[in-house]
Amino acid sequence: MFEPKIVCFLCKWCTYAGADLAGTSRLEYAPNGVNIRFMCSSRLDPEHILWAFQRGADGVFVGGCHPGDCHYQDGNYKTLRRMELFRRVLKQFGLNDRRLRLEWVSAAEGKRFAEVMDEFTEQVRALGPLQLGSGKGGQHVGSAKKSS
Amino acid sequence: MKRIGVFVCHCGINIAATVDVEKVVEEVRRYPGVAHAEHYQYMCSDPGQKLVQEAIDKHKLDGVIVAACSPTLHEVTFRRASENAGLNPYQCEIANIREQCSWVHADRGAATRKAIRIIESLVEKVKYDESLTPLSVPLTKRAMVVGGGVAGIQAALDVANSGYEVLLVEKQPSIGGHMAQLSETFPTLDCSQCILTPKMVEAGQHKNIRLLTYSEVEEISGYVGNFTVKIRKKAAYVNWDACTGCGVCTEKCPKKVDSEFNCNMGSRGAIYTMFPQAVPNYPVIDRDNCLYFTKGRCRICEKVCDLKAIDYEQKDEVVEEQVGAIVVATGYDTLPLDQLGEYGYGKLPDVIDGMAFERLLSASGPTGGEIRRPSDGKVPKEIVFVQCAGSRDPEKHLPYCSKICCMYTAKHALLYKHRVHDGQPYVFYIDVRTGGKSYEEFYHRVSEEEGVVYIRGKVSRVFQDGDQLIVWGVDTLTGKKVEIAADLVVLATGMIPSAGSQALFSTLKLASDENGFLSEAHPKLRPVESIQAGFYLAGAAQGPRDIPETVAQASGAASKVIALFSQEKLFHEPIVACVDEDLCSGCKVCISACPYDAREFDEKEGIVRVNELLCEGCGACVVSCPSGATQQKNLTDEQIREMVKASLGE
Numbered sequence: 001m002f003e004p005k006i007v008c009f010l011c012k013w014c015t016y017a018g019a020d021l022a023g024t025s026r027l028e029y030a031p032n033g034v035n036i037r038f039m040c041s042s043r044l045d046p047e048h049i050l051w052a053f054q055r056g057a058d059g060v061f062v063g064g065c066h067p068g069d070c071h072y073q074d075g076n077y078k079t080l081r082r083m084e085l086f087r088r089v090l091k092q093f094g095l096n097d098r099r100l101r102l103e104w105v106s107a108a109e110g111k112r113f114a115e116v117m118d119e120f121t122e123q124v125r126a127l128g129p130l131q132l133g134s135g136k137g138g139q140h141v142g143s144a145k146k147s148s
Numbered sequence: 149m150k151r152i153g154v155f156v157c158h159c160g161i162n163i164a165a166t167v168d169v170e171k172v173v174e175e176v177r178r179y180p181g182v183a184h185a186e187h188y189q190y191m192c193s194d195p196g197q198k199l200v201q202e203a204i205d206k207h208k209l210d211g212v213i214v215a216a217c218s219p220t221l222h223e224v225t226f227r228r229a230s231e232n233a234g235l236n237p238y239q240c241e242i243a244n245i246r247e248q249c250s251w252v253h254a255d256r257g258a259a260t261r262k263a264i265r266i267i268e269s270l271v272e273k274v275k276y277d278e279s280l281t282p283l284s285v286p287l288t289k290r291a292m293v294v295g296g297g298v299a300g301i302q303a304a305l306d307v308a309n310s311g312y313e314v315l316l317v318e319k320q321p322s323i324g325g326h327m328a329q330l331s332e333t334f335p336t337l338d339c340s341q342c343i344l345t346p347k348m349v350e351a352g353q354h355k356n357i358r359l360l361t362y363s364e365v366e367e368i369s370g371y372v373g374n375f376t377v378k379i380r381k382k383a384a385y386v387n388w389d390a391c392t393g394c395g396v397c398t399e400k401c402p403k404k405v406d407s408e409f410n411c412n413m414g415s416r417g418a419i420y421t422m423f424p425q426a427v428p429n430y431p432v433i434d435r436d437n438c439l440y441f442t443k444g445r446c447r448i449c450e451k452v453c454d455l456k457a458i459d460y461e462q463k464d465e466v467v468e469e470q471v472g473a474i475v476v477a478t479g480y481d482t483l484p485l486d487q488l489g490e491y492g493y494g495k496l497p498d499v500i501d502g503m504a505f506e507r508l509l510s511a512s513g514p515t516g517g518e519i520r521r522p523s524d525g526k527v528p529k530e531i532v533f534v535q536c537a538g539s540r541d542p543e544k545h546l547p548y549c550s551k552i553c554c555m556y557t558a559k560h561a562l563l564y565k566h567r568v569h570d571g572q573p574y575v576f577y578i579d580v581r582t583g584g585k586s587y588e589e590f591y592h593r594v595s596e597e598e599g600v601v602y603i604r605g606k607v608s609r610v611f612q613d614g615d616q617l618i619v620w621g622v623d624t625l626t627g628k629k630v631e632i633a634a635d636l637v638v639l640a641t642g643m644i645p646s647a648g649s650q651a652l653f654s655t656l657k658l659a660s661d662e663n664g665f666l667s668e669a670h671p672k673l674r675p676v677e678s679i680q681a682g683f684y685l686a687g688a689a690q691g692p693r694d695i696p697e698t699v700a701q702a703s704g705a706a707s708k709v710i711a712l713f714s715q716e717k718l719f720h721e722p723i724v725a726c727v728d729e730d731l732c733s734g735c736k737v738c739i740s741a742c743p744y745d746a747r748e749f750d751e752k753e754g755i756v757r758v759n760e761l762l763c764e765g766c767g768a769c770v771v772s773c774p775s776g777a778t779q780q781k782n783l784t785d786e787q788i789r790e791m792v793k794a795s796l797g798e
Contacts, residue, residue: 013679020244038783043767052792057792071680072744
């Protein structure tokens with residue numbers, strides 16, 4: 001069976017803590033995602049998502065606090081706007097935007113984190129391998145801005 | 149290139165049972181940049197920490213990764229250990245291979261592979277981590293306590309007695325909270341008001357406590373040690389500086405309104421004080437019910453006030469205050485009856501909740517302490533108490549146990565029996581939970597010596613039949629249906645977060661759980677702190693609890709505040725944004741992205757600078773910067789790119 005590779009960008013205050021709660025509660029879920037901890041989901045540059053796809057990710061998950069709950073006042077709204085715009089770019093690149101998922105998961109929602117991980121893993125599994133990193137149609141996904 | 153050491157913890161079997169730690173070590177040892185790797189049973193133990201420290205020295209490590217539990221638990225431990233071994237603490241990172249790996253995956257192969265990727269992505273992070281020094285910031289040694297119930301009062305008194313100023317903010321006109329409404333308290337049967345009012349008076353008169361009643365927190369900014377809060381003092385339409393609380397206005401007011409304090413069973417005027425022992429003991433005008441405000445005529449209160457304290461033109465006032473720490477003690481309400489269809493949706497006048505029964509029992513209540521039912525004032529001879537009304541019912545109502553209802557029902561039944569000797573109390577219960585000092589003994593006294601009939605089972609329906617209430621239930625011990633014709637039904641409703649608390653938590657950016665109660669930083673080990681630095685939790689705002697626990701927690705929260713204030717300066721995380729001055733074009737986009745006004749435009753140089761003390765390190769500005777001039781320290785784009793790569797095993 002195809003095991004998708006997923007990169008998860010999680011905000012420290014809500015979704016990362018929710019993922020920790022899933023652990024403390026011993027909730028089993030698909031092991032496909034590797035979490036990268038940000039202070040806030042608003043640290044996420046759409047470019048980071050492109051890098052992930054370029055480097056072989058089949059799916060990218062972004063987790064932040066529920067609207068109104070952002071530790072930094074409104075970082076998650078910034079993320080929401082950026083993601084919505086970026087989805088259009090993704091589609092222009094010919095990428096199925098179902099490979100990108102944004103979810104609000106609070107620190108109390110361990111169960112939801114586990115469910116969403118399972119669900120998203122299955123969603124990406126159904127879409128199949130992206131294989132951008134392998135050179136199959138991946139070359140045109142260049143750096144969106146900065147050279148660094 | 150940096151020399152990085154990786155230390156993999158077994159955590160007993162917590163990690164080692166699912167993750168093959170030996171294989172992990174073997175793999176990561178080969179990863180570029182890793183100079184040393186080993187595993188150990190309990191890395192957080194003294195020998196474990198020593199092992200890390202010795203390796204730093206022996207292998208000349210300049211970066212450390214401890215692969216263990218969540219960084220929320222031991223990041224501090226290992227950063228301190230690294231620091232003691234001469235390494236900058238920000239050169240140490242935690243790879244979370246327990247909560248986010250071994251505990252959530254069953255397949256050993258997959259979990260091991262994932263653990264390796266987690267560690268390798270952190271190796272990439274550490275490669276680029278800078279040595280940082282925490283920024284020191286001044287501290288305002290003044291606390292704000294939100295909520296003036298017994299929790300807030302206790303916390304305020306404890307902090308104030310340590311010599312620090314406290315603002316005690318309460319939305320009602322008086323402090324006291326729900327405890328002021330109670331008659332006696334279980335299991336000692338102390339009169340609630342008699343033990344509370346001395347504390348209320350002490351808080352009201354304390355030289356270090358400023359009461360801001362009839363006030364609500366509207367806005368907050370800043371961070372631990374340096375908060376700026378805006379508090380709305382609602383217009384009381386009475387000049388409290390002039391008022392002496394003589395009470396003439398409240399007596400002469402012609403309007404009668406249901407008294408919220410008496411659970412709508414008695415009445416109050418449109419100008420009123422909440423209860424006789426209110427602190428401060430000044431009245432407020434309820435604008436929505438005042439004849440002058442609604443109909444434009446009356447002004448009787450103004451006429452009878454010799455001190456000219458009535459001021460119909462008074463406006464809300466917003467005050468701005470600086471505080472260093474905040475205790476949130478916003479308390480609870482009980483589940484509203486109108487949600488309980490099986491008990492008549494709150495429409496049957498003689499189906500009341502436990503709080504209303506407290507008021508019937510109270511000497512200062514609407515009946516002067518005589519138990520008379522609301523509909524016709526008759527003394528009830530048959531009374532049914534229903535425990536778990538809406539509690540432990542995940543499908544329809546509250547999934548949780550409110551902890552106090554078993555005990556307050558036992559107390560109610562006992563007090564009823566002591567006042568109505570020929571009356572018969574029945575208690576329907578699912579279980580009787582009596583966890584607390586002398587609680588079980590009290591329950592035994594009530595159920596065995598006082599003639600109270602306990603029926604194990606639930607009530608399915610309550611309906612009116614003539615002047616009586618028919619209670620249908622089941623006795624699950626005998627398996628028989630039970631029908632009781634009662635004069636009064638008292639529902640032991642559970643606790644919910646107080647009205648409006650959710651909006652306040654949002655304003656304060658405090659996380660709450662799925663039931664709306666405040667989340668603590670750690671359920672076992674940091675129960676009086678919020679994960680948000682500078683916020684402390686007290687009382688039922690955090691979850692259902694009784695008075696002794698509330699008071700203990702309030703003192704705990706206060707001691708945390710005092711410990712914070714005992715420091716001369718605070719340290720601020722140095723994971724802040726920085727600007728590459730050569731790349732910055734001065735476009736100012738970052739200024740609008742910053743929620744903390746931490747960015748300033750330098751007119752002379754034409755670039756934007758970061759005020760590191762104001763920067764909270766969210767990173768939103770980094771993304772907004774079109775030229776790549778802004779980065780976040782120790783979470784640069786370069787680091788993220790390499791972490792992403794490593795997490796994919798590339």
